[in-house]
Amino acid sequence: xxxxxxxxxxxxxxxxxxxxxxxxxxxxSGELDKxxxxxxxxxxxxxxxxxxxxAFEEAxxxxxxVLITGGLGPTSDDLTKPCLAKYFNxxxxxxxxxxxxxxxYLKSKGREMTELNRNQALFPxxxxxxxxxxxxxPGIWMxxxxxxxxxxxxxxxxxxxxxxxxxxxxxxxxxxxxxxYHKIVNTVGIGESWLADAIRGWEEALPKFIRLAYLxxxxxxxxxxxxxxxxxxxxxxxxxxxxxxxxxxxxxxxxGYDNALLEEEVGKTLVSLNKTAAFAESCSGGYxxxxxxxxxxxxxxxxxxxxxxxxxxxxxxxxxxxxxxxAHGAVSEQTVREMAENVRKILEADFGVAVSGIAGPxxxxxxxxxxxxxxxxxxxSQTIAKKLQLGDDRxxxxxxxxxxxxxxxxxxxxxxx
Amino acid sequence: xxxxxxxxxxxxxxxxxxxxxxxxxxxxSGELDKxxxxxxxxxxxxxxxxxxxxAFEEAxxxxxxVLITGGLGPTSDDLTKPCLAKYFNxxxxxxxxxxxxxxxYLKSKGREMTELNRNQALFPxxxxxxxxxxxxxPGIWMxxxxxxxxxxxxxxxxxxxxxxxxxxxxxxxxxxxxxxYHKIVNTVGIGESWLADAIRGWEEALPKFIRLAYLxxxxxxxxxxxxxxxxxxxxxxxxxxxxxxxxxxxxxxxxGYDNALLEEEVGKTLVSLNKTAAFAESCSGGYxxxxxxxxxxxxxxxxxxxxxxxxxxxxxxxxxxxxxxxAHGAVSEQTVREMAENVRKILEADFGVAVSGIAGPxxxxxxxxxxxxxxxxxxxSQTIAKKLQLGDDRxxxxxxxxxxxxxxxxxxxxxxx
Numbered sequence: 030x031x032x033x034x035x036x037x038x039x040x041x042x043x044x045x046x047x048x049x050x051x052x053x054x055x056x057x058s059g060e061l062d063k064x065x066x067x068x069x070x071x072x073x074x075x076x077x078x079x080x081x082x083x084a085f086e087e088a089x090x091x092x093x094x095v096l097i098t099g100g101l102g103p104t105s106d107d108l109t110k111p112c113l114a115k116y117f118n119x120x121x122x123x124x125x126x127x128x129x130x131x132x133x134y135l136k137s138k139g140r141e142m143t144e145l146n147r148n149q150a151l152f153p154x155x156x157x158x159x160x161x162x163x164x165x166x167p168g169i170w171m172x173x174x175x176x177x178x179x180x181x182x183x184x185x186x187x188x189x190x191x192x193x194x195x196x197x198x199x200x201x202x203x204x205x206x207x208x209x210y211h212k213i214v215n216t217v218g219i220g221e222s223w224l225a226d227a228i229r230g231w232e233e234a235l236p237k238f239i240r241l242a243y244l245x246x247x248x249x250x251x252x253x254x255x256x257x258x259x260x261x262x263x264x265x266x267x268x269x270x271x272x273x274x275x276x277x278x279x280x281x282x283x284x285g286y287d288n289a290l291l292e293e294e295v296g297k298t299l300v301s302l303n304k305t306a307a308f309a310e311s312c313s314g315g316y317x318x319x320x321x322x323x324x325x326x327x328x329x330x331x332x333x334x335x336x337x338x339x340x341x342x343x344x345x346x347x348x349x350x351x352x353x354x355x356a357h358g359a360v361s362e363q364t365v366r367e368m369a370e371n372v373r374k375i376l377e378a379d380f381g382v383a384v385s386g387i388a389g390p391x392x393x394x395x396x397x398x399x400x401x402x403x404x405x406x407x408x409x410s411q412t413i414a415k416k417l418q419l420g421d422d423r424x425x426x427x428x429x430x431x432x433x434x435x436x437x438x439x440x441x442x443x444x445x446x
Numbered sequence: 447x448x449x450x451x452x453x454x455x456x457x458x459x460x461x462x463x464x465x466x467x468x469x470x471x472x473x474x475s476g477e478l479d480k481x482x483x484x485x486x487x488x489x490x491x492x493x494x495x496x497x498x499x500x501a502f503e504e505a506x507x508x509x510x511x512v513l514i515t516g517g518l519g520p521t522s523d524d525l526t527k528p529c530l531a532k533y534f535n536x537x538x539x540x541x542x543x544x545x546x547x548x549x550x551y552l553k554s555k556g557r558e559m560t561e562l563n564r565n566q567a568l569f570p571x572x573x574x575x576x577x578x579x580x581x582x583x584p585g586i587w588m589x590x591x592x593x594x595x596x597x598x599x600x601x602x603x604x605x606x607x608x609x610x611x612x613x614x615x616x617x618x619x620x621x622x623x624x625x626x627y628h629k630i631v632n633t634v635g636i637g638e639s640w641l642a643d644a645i646r647g648w649e650e651a652l653p654k655f656i657r658l659a660y661l662x663x664x665x666x667x668x669x670x671x672x673x674x675x676x677x678x679x680x681x682x683x684x685x686x687x688x689x690x691x692x693x694x695x696x697x698x699x700x701x702g703y704d705n706a707l708l709e710e711e712v713g714k715t716l717v718s719l720n721k722t723a724a725f726a727e728s729c730s731g732g733y734x735x736x737x738x739x740x741x742x743x744x745x746x747x748x749x750x751x752x753x754x755x756x757x758x759x760x761x762x763x764x765x766x767x768x769x770x771x772x773a774h775g776a777v778s779e780q781t782v783r784e785m786a787e788n789v790r791k792i793l794e795a796d797f798g799v800a801v802s803g804i805a806g807p808x809x810x811x812x813x814x815x816x817x818x819x820x821x822x823x824x825x826x827s828q829t830i831a832k833k834l835q836l837g838d839d840r841x842x843x844x845x846x847x848x849x850x851x852x853x854x855x856x857x858x859x860x861x862x863x
Contacts, residue, residue, distance in 0.1 A: 045485045047476020048661060050469060054490070059464020068462045069497065073471070073488035080486065087504075242465065308753075314739025315732030318753045322731025325807050325840060327755070333763070334753035336725075336735045342750035342793055346763075376759055390742050423742060 033066045033204045036088040039073040040081060040100035040109055041183060053098045053188055060197055065206035065257065066094065076100060081112045089176050094200065099183030101166040103145040109180050110169065114153040117171050117178075124152035124167075131165045159195050163187045168196070177203075208261045212268050213244075214252040214275060215289055216282040218436045221245045224252075227279050231271075238264075239271060247425055248432035249291075284439055291435055292320045298442040299330035299380075306438060307378035308334040309347055309368040310431075311359060312386040312402060317431040332376045337368065347371050360385050360397055362405075362414045369405035370412055380441070381407040384434045386417070388426040400426055404434040406441050413437065450483045450621045453505040456490040457498060457517035457526055458600060470515045470605055477614055482623035482674065483511065493517060498529045506593050511617065516600030518583040520562040526597050527586065531570040534588050534595075541569035541584075548582045576612050580604045585613070594620075624674045627681045629689060630661075631669040632706055633699040635853045638662045641669075644696050648688075655681075656688060664842055665849035666708075701856055708852055709737045715859040716747035716797075723855060724795035725751040726764055726785040727848075728776060729803040729819060734848040749793045754785065764788050777802050777814055779822075779831045786822035787829055797858070798824040801851045803834070805843040817843055821851040823858050830854065 037057055043049040054071045061068055069092060074080040081100070088095045100109035114121050128150035135142055149165045152158055159168030159179075164187040169180040179196055181188045216224060221243055225232075232241055238258055244251040254271060258264040276283060285294045299306060308317050318334040321327055335347050340359055343349040348371045349364055357363040365385045373381025386402025393399035400419035405412060417433055419426045454474055460466040471488045478485055486509060491497040498517070505512045517526035531538050545567035552559055566582045569575055576585030576596075581604040586597040596613055598605045617623075633641060638660055642649075649658055655675055661668040671688060675681040693700060702711045716723060725734050735751040738744055752764050757776055760766040765788045766781055774780040782802045790798025803819025810816035817836035822829060834850055836843045 039488075044472075045475055045488065046479045047472055047474070047485075048659065050472040052467060055461075055464055055467040057464070058462055062463045068464075069492065070501075071456075071462065071488075071490035075486065084487075244465065305756075310732075310735075314744075315727075315735025315751060315753065316739075318727075318732025318755075319736050319844070322733075322753075322755065322805075323841060323844070327731075331755050333755040333759035334732060334751070335763075336732065336739075336751035336753065338735075338739065338745055338751075339722075339749040339793075342724075345794070346750070346752075346792060375763060376756075377762070388739075424740060427736075427740070 033094065033200075033206065034092045035061055035066050035068050035094040035096060036092040037068060037071045038081075038084050038088055038095060038097045039071065039183075040076065040097060041073075042075045044073045044099075045075050053183065053185060056185070056189065057096055057098070057192065060192060061096075061200075063209055063211055063255070064197060064201045065209050066200060066204070076108055078108055078112055078115075081108055082116055085112070085116045085178070089178075093175065094177045094179070096196075097178065097180040098188055101180060101182045103149055103165070110151070110153065113156070113169060113171060113178065113180055117153060117155065117173060119154045119156075121151040122154055124150050124158060127152055127158050127167045130160055130167065134161075134165055159191050161187050162190055162194075170196075170199075207257045207259060208264055210256045210258075210261065210264045210268055211287075212254045212272060213287045214254070214272060214283055215285045215287075215291075216250050216252065216279065217248060217284050217291055217432065217439075219250065219279065219282045221250050224250050224279065224282070228275060231274055231278055235271060236267065239268060248429050248436075281440070284436070290324070291432065291439065293324050295435055295439050295442065296321065296324050296327055296330055298439070298446065302442065302445055304379040304442075304445075305330050305332050305377075306380040306382060307332040307372050307376035308434075309372035309381065309383040310334055310336045311338060311343070311368070311384060312388045313384040313427055313430045313434065314338060314388075316427050317382070317384060317434055320431055320435060332378045335372055335375070343368065347375065358397070360387055360401055360403060362403055362416070365403040365405040366407070366412050366414050369407035369414075373407045379408060380438060382434050382438050383407075384430045386419075386426070386430055388423045388430075389421050390423060402426070402430045402433075404430065404437055406434075406437045408441065413441065450511065450617075450623065451509045452478055452483050452485050452511040452513060453509040454485060454488045455498075455501050455505055455512060455514045456488065456600075457493065457514060458490075459492045461490045461516075462492050470600065470602060473602070473606065474513055474515070474609065477609060478513075478617075480626055480628055480672070481614060481618045482626050483617060483621070493525055495525055495529055495532075498525055499533055502529070502533050502595070506595075510592065511594045511596070513613075514595065514597040515605055518586075518597060518599045520566055520582070527568070527570065530573070530586060530588060530595065530597055534570060534572065534590060536571045536573075538568040539571055541567050541575060544569055544575050544584045547577055547584065551578075551582055576608050578604050579607055579611075587613075587616075624676060625678045625681055627673045627678065627685055628704075629671045629685050630704045631671070631689060631692060631700055632702045632704075632708075633667050633669065633696065634665060634701050634708055634849065634856075636667065636696065636699045638667050641667050641696065641699070645669075645692060648691055648695055652688060653684065656685060665846050665853075698857070701853070707741070708849065708856065710741050712852055712856050712859065713738065713741050713744055713747055715856070715863065719859065719862055721796040721859075721862075722747050722749050722794075723797040723799060724749040724789050724793035725851075726789035726798065726800040727751055727753045728755060728760070728785070728801060729805045730801040730844055730847045730851065731755060731805075733844050734799070734801060734851055737848055737852060749795045752789055752792070760785065764792070775814070777804055777818055777820060779820055779833070782820040782822040783824070783829050783831050786824035786831075790824045796825060797855060799851050799855050800824075801847045803836075803843070803847055805840045805847070806838050807840060819843065819847045819850075821847065821854055823851075823854045825858065830858065 157170040368383035389399035574587040785800035806816035
């Protein structure tokens with residue numbers, strides 16, 4: 030496999046003055062990594078011709094492929110296109126194909142063609158235009174002495190569409206990189222170090238052409254398997270065998286693969302079982318409901334929630350017994366069980382899920398410190414409750430209570446499949 | 447004012463392989479901008495000695511101050527410290543002060559001192575140690591020929607604490623930058639271009655020593671005024687006068703200053719009025735409740751919500767009339783008014799806020815396309831309803847409906863102050 034080296038140049042004053050967080054280079058790095066192109070440097074420079082030209086020259090001296098984002102807009106502080114023309118010692122001419130695209134794009138949005146927009150069709154001679162399906166500025170592909178410069182707009186949606194449709198496939202076929210296959214195994218409910226312990230033997234026995242990466246985030250750990258080889262089918266098969274072995278070890282924690290979202294998988298399972306869910310949320314404050322409603326089509330299986338932040342709401346709207354609250358408190362197994370059972374009945378759902386806890390920073394006691402959370406799930410045959418002991422960060426506690434409650438629902442649903 | 451130029455170097459393979467998003471350079475750029483130090487380049491390189499040394503040399507050739515994050519951990523792939531020593535042609539010796547700090551830190555966490563941890567106290571000769579209050583790796587301040595290298599851990603919490611406590615004040619006094627005063631004016635409910643139109647005259651008449659920046663995000667536009675001068679009191683006063691003038695133009699859209707959050711300001715006003723709120727959420731799906739419950743202490747003024755995603759819940763739990771739904775649909779002024787009025791009564795709150803709309807991508811019709819959202823607010827004397835026409839992105843529609851509903855509550859509360 031040829032070792033193809035790339036650099037990324039991000040252009041824009043707003044990046045250097047701390048006004049805008051650059052996420053493009055992160056995304057591009059990840060995508061290039063998947064096709065076996067190695068990013069060796071990311072450089073951010075301002076909207077200054079001398080800085081931009083210097084960055085071009087330095088990047089060309091080290092890398093074969095230089096990917097550029099930003100500075101492609103229609104206004105005078107957008108310098109990438111004139112800089113590229115200057116760097117490649119070429120002129121700018123009106124490009125009819127691009128002009129047609131810009132005209133059609135503006136028409137589809139009901140907007141007038143302006144002089145500034147017309148200028149977007151001025152294109153460096155000798156360059157290849159990359160169509161922009163989500164905006165007016167085309168991408169630019171320039172080559173010289175085996176070095177490739179690719180310039181893209183800074184708007185993530187426009188950049189990503191160009192990369193996926195045209196740039197990544199072009200680079201992959203151009204450099205005939207080995208086939209690369211990625212499989213991401215998504216786990217929930219097990220910490221990174223416990224997971225690593227549980228799969229140590231499996232990990233150590235992985236064949237050399239399969240690399241493993243742990244990608245943790247609050248509540249989740251993703252395992253990314255990256256395999257390289259000559260034949261895609263053989264590589265896929267080898268990875269699939271490893272994933273099957275992994276499932277035998279930690280299958281209960283796996284909720285999906287690749288870009289799967291926990292809330293989406295739970296929704297799919299509810300659809301396949303033709304069942305509905307409803308939530309009663311205290312400390313999670315609506316975040317569990319928010320998670321499930323981010324998925325289009327959730328109205329098929331999500332009835333609704335009662336966010337019972339105040340104890341009055343727990344009693345009057347949700348029907349939790351006053352005596353239960355008095356005897357055990359709002360953060361208790363008894364209360365959270367009643368919450369789950371009652372919300373299931375009141376909202377007429379098949380599954381009721383409830384969360385009650387102390388998100389912090391205040392409200393903790395010696396017996397129930399900040400981070401104490403009870404979650405429960407009720408269905409027609411039983412109610413399950415579980416205690417979590419989380420940390421002291423309010424926002425992370427809100428997220429982790431919701432994720433754990435969703436995982437409790439997932440586990441129960443899987444028993445019914 | 448001297449023009450102090452800085453560069454930032456981010457070290458770590460995980461950045462270049464797309465495994466980790468670098469947010470440190472964005473935060474550092476913003477903080478340096480505030481004290482008048484201008485970042486001219488950000489460079490990310492991998493964990494390779496030759497790459498790191500090359501980046502040091504290049505940055506030194508352009509800037510006076512080089513800030514480095516990452517690569518300070520205790521393991522062998524953490525190269526920043528040995529690279530700094532090599533670059534400054536100096537050795538590493540055990541630093542007793544640092545060793546004391548590391549020992550105390552580990553003790554406070556109940557952890558054992560290991561050989562790897564002991565090595566964190568190995569320190570480049572001639573460097574100044576910057577204490578790390580949140581971890582074991584100290585920061586390093588090195589100087590040569592008027593050039594300053596500052597190395598910090600990559601963990602954001604550790605880096606930010608060092609910057610705030612020691613590095614930013616040191617740089618400010620060292621370069622005797624002019625005093626700089628920032629005031630951020632937070633607006634909601636007005637688009638960037640409308641806002642710019644409304645304040646054009648004011649903006650053009652700003653004195654030269656006050657710069658204005660527009661910082662937009664979905665639903666919000668922040669206006670940052672940055673003033674420089676010799677005397678802090680005079681500068682503050684000049685900015686305050688401009689803010690007062692701004693309030694006369696667009697005061698109704700201003701919800702707070704600097705780091706104020708809309709949900710926090712609404713909470714404070716509810717507290718000062720000794721009033722409570724409750725929400726009925728359809729398309730926002732719990733996100734409005736989530737926003738208000740991110741603020742500690744919200745139990746004082748937030749009773750709870752009914753997330754009435756399914757129409758059954760709107761009717762049975764929230765008491766919306768079947769006839770209203772049949773005649774006007776769930777996304778209508780009539781329905782959202784009943785939702786707001788009913789949730790206020792059922793949850794016994796002073797203010798009821800309701801949201802119903804089509805978040806998309808499905809569910810739109812010619813008459814009510816995706817992005818059609820009704821919001822309403824009910825109190826003891828009246829009910830107000832408002833229609834929004836948002837775009838076609840589900841997540842942004844969820845966010846914008848919640849923000850607009852919260853703003854409706856803010857506006858009504860302000861009338862009662």
